[in-house]
Amino acid sequence: MPRTAAPAAHGLLDHVLRARSAVPLLALLILLPVVAHALDEDFYIGVASRMLIFALAASSLNLILGFGGMVSFGHAAFVGMGAYTVGILMRDGVSAAWIAWPAAFVVGGLFAFVIGLVSLRTRGVYFIMITLAFAQMLFYLMSSLEAYGGDDGLSLASRSWLGPGLDLSDDTRFYYVVLAIGALVFVGIARLLNARFGHALQAIRENETRMAALGFAVYRYKLAAFTLAGAIAGLAGALLANQTGFVSPAMMQWSQSGILLVMVILGGVGHLYGGLAGAAAFLLIEEAALGYTIHWQFILGAVLLAVVLLAPNGLMSLGRRAKGAP
């Protein structure tokens, strides 16, 4: 296998996490509960947790969609399987986060590995459809398993147990745990993208045949990325189950996979912050429209349509365009 030369700094394939944008963002997210508490709007701490969890799931989808060129239409299935892992373990008496959350990570990755093994042999529209097919199978499987609540799902008795003095039932504390995990995974994804693996993945997106001719094991690279994305989605599912206190097949419906796709497209496919921006924008629009009218979906739809027609490459591309960069 050829050794690539040391990449030029900030090349085409690099997506460097710059301190001047990441640090203020992190500071803002850290201060958010303090501000919300001061304004007596504690409700928004829960909203922000939800936003970060979806940002995690959307970022994992962006890893394969934006940087690997794999349009998966079944990503919600991995989120759902992660959530079910936490729900089922808790029902059987295992409420320790140290066991349940890594288990959700592993379960999400395992399902992604098996589904990817078959799906990655297809291309383009067929890949979209076969991932949808597998996700639907899992959706119907979970709806049919009466032992795990069937259509009605499972209620969690409490949030996962993290350690003495770390009671997650407090929304602010839960928010910080979600933020810590989200930030760690985000930095991990950024580092991965700038490493040899990430460069190979992006090159495969650009020209698969050429990469294969260069001696890269294209299929293995894609499968590894797909598995990792499924695992991160499973972890996001574990957090989501904790946030809502409830697990049901509805989390795995195809429309949920559609929403994750929409978040990534909205934010910007293949932008480092695409998943984060998309999830935040989507849920903010939802929250704002929900406060304004019960017909909030209409407003959400109108905004999405406007984005498609006016900002073809997602919200993150607007900033780039304003700066005059390509």
Place this chain on the structure above:
Amino acid sequence: MNGILVLEQLLNSLQFGLMLFLLAAGLTLVFGIMDMINLAHGSLYMIGAYLVATIAGASGSFWIGLAGGVAATALAGVLLECTVVRRLYRRDHLSQVLGTFAILLMANEGVRMIWGSQPIPMAMPAELSGPVELLPGFTYPAYRLFIIGAGLAVALLLYVLVTRTRMGMQVRAGASNREMAQAMGADVRRLFTALFAAGAGLCAVAGGLLGPLLAVQVGMGESILILAFVVIVIGGIGSIRGALLGALLVGLVDTAGRTVVPILFGMLMGPSAAATAGPAVASILIYLLMAAVLFWRPRGLFPAHG
């Protein structure tokens, strides 16, 4: 006795398959010719059902409702194509997914604003509400027979339109090679609008016919949309013949799964577990079929592209 059960289920699967075909036919042409993923196709089915139900309710006649609703939905299709969908043809699949998903959300909410969130009732025509004795000792609802007849008639009409008319020729040319059809002088713009309107009309036929059997409600389009996608992927994108075969196959698997699986499960696990697991297993079978087709025949059973 068992023969009659099998016959009844075959007719049920035929009826379901034909209705799926009406949805899949429009979807496969839009997908195959315009290379456009249209998630809003199910919304046209929902809008069609609502329009047929409303006009039928207002006029007191199912037939006026059906004709008026289909025409109105086709018109809505033209409007949608000219205002939004046209702008998405040249965009990538992801933008199309986002754009048509937005339309889907707006259509759902628009319908909820106009008709409310309760399902609206729809009566079947009085002259077809009784059963018909097909064989001695075997009766079947007349309305379901009518749906089968109507579905077959529409399928035949589509076949004649696609294989025997100038427009149909252009459609087939477009499905197998769009650029070449354009180069040979087909007016693609007008063709696209007409196709989209025809697809919308077919959706309304299916929605109107199924209205009295199912609940006319918000969200009715989503589950059937995904099934229609399964049908066209199995049949081969862009192929009308593939859509018909795929639809009948999916109808058969679904009905067989719903009747045979509970019987099998009932023997293994007891009746209550079988009742809950049956429909889900039937659905799993459909997606298993699709995954298998995609794995071994990635371009579907009847690929339209050369």
